[in-house]
Amino acid sequence: MTPSATRTHRPIVISGPSGSGKSTILKRLFADHPDTFGFSVSHTTRLPRPGEQDGREYNFTNQEAFLALVKDGGFIEHAKFGGKYYGTSVKAVKDVAEKGRICVLDIEMEVCALSAHGSSLLDLTTERLTYDFRFFQGVKQVKKTDLGARFLFLKPPSLKILEERLRGRGTDDEESVKKRLEQADKEMAFAEEEGVHDKIVINNDLDRAYQEVEDWVVDGGRFGG
Template identity: 35%
Template sequence: MENPADILNAQQNSIIDERVIQLSHIQDDYITQHPELQQILNDFITELLNHKPQDITTFAREYFSKSSPTPSLNPLALIGPSGVGKSTLIKALMNQFPGVFEFSISSTTRKPRGAEQNGVEYYFITKEEFKSKIEAGDFIEWAEVHENYYGTSKAAVEDIKSRGKICILDIDVQGAIKIYDANIEFNRVFVMPKTIKDLEDRLRGRGTDNDDTLRIRLRNAELEINTARSNPSVFPHFITNDDLDEAYKDLLRLIYRYYAHLKR
């Protein structure tokens, strides 16, 4: 009399054999429908035999990575007048894509405002230190704004990209023009206020500027907006920060154009 366990094992083996045959047919059908697959494999094997690498896994990874588009890591610059909401949009972007973007901390000669900390919002340095860095060629761009200097470190931008992240810059019109003129590839979004009056209300709401400083900021804001509008090659994309949620949606649409891999 046959052992029940043997009968069960025989049945299981039969089911497994049938499933293997089914899978084999499915795979054969797929290869038949996609003859390019056989060509890809033939090309790879030809390259493999030509080079005869010791580490086949690494060779295969490098071989097939050549056919995959490299995700863009060009820096992203948000440009616009002081108080228009660039920092808020940047924070929202970094929260949605953790580990993808990294903010490049600029250097400035202005004094910290409120709870700002050195090495967090800015590197706060003296004018003498700033001018020394200019002479040493340490900045990818720099400008004098509101009687203070602002600059973006070349080393900081390169370090962020070398770690596979997208560098975010918060710069003004002068800085954007300098980077553009240096033929450095970077994506540019100009952030507009709905009106100058709205911008004035925001700046007054911050409570960090006296009336004289406020007038300078508003005058410079108008100049920046006019300069950006008259230079479409440097400033190809504009968003208006009237409603923050809508402005962020507009920014995201541009982000997905610049960095298509983030859609996934």
Template identity: 45%
Template structure:
């Protein structure tokens, strides 16, 4: 029910076209996002997701995630306050309506960093984002990146690798993504990401310069 309501809500909201950024953990999404936000801080706004997992070292509540208890998050989902939510490795993740609306209200391009389940959910709304998948050059490279982080238990790492395999298969489905970027070289991947978003970036610049 709330998904249909939210479809109508988004239809009525004017603002820049959002961007859905998806891809396996370890593919380099966060690094690319940080570069984008640094270069275009007056163009993009990051939709901060909610999660029930504990913060990692260096992560800040309200910037990296909204860290909440399972009870609080489940109550908000039941109340229809989320666009999408999913559970992974015993933790819940999700994107709230308020997080997207807060960005769009500033005439910024809202970036949603979400997983495959979230992509499927958003495709049932009228949000009409640009869908971009960030992928590693291979599963072997992905595994090395995850191991080098030293933030995962072996069990958690294997779950992430399994999820990555499923996500990469999903990205091959017809119409799943508008753009697929293989992050083999960070600067090259960043250049391709900027190119994919250039039209929207220029639109926001034009709007902001005339307002």
């Protein structure tokens, strides 16, 4: 990555609990700035599914090559799920910057959905939600790289309001709601620790929260420079 690309297209790591409005805000951000952002492509050792193309949905590789890259420190994060490895390489994120775009990395509590092609990032699939990428570890791993990433946390006004949002969606059973709330409580506590995030946005009003996120992410046209 050239110094110019590093300076003007620093990756943005956006995290927040399920129900914080993150997916909605991200979709709006990409719609309003279609030429500003890009997506990295994950590596995986699983076989391609029908319709998937190497280098588009994933960089498909074998276990030997994957573990060699792990040993060389080539991944921002990686994990094993269902007997297959998944990971986001430093190079994949830097390649986005070389194309003149900002790579947005989306981190969940139970998953670091750090890289995907567009639809996968914004419409997280069941598979992607079950990757064993812990939130705390994911943020710390990204901080250890030379990517110069910026970190934003999208926070609900309170756990009570978050619970109302989760129940209002009608997509989760009681056990899932309780689990998400427990995860959110831990994530919100971690987010308040000094030095973890550069920016915390409280989503009490969606339009206002989006404006605050947009202003910070786009950074007055300097794109994080």
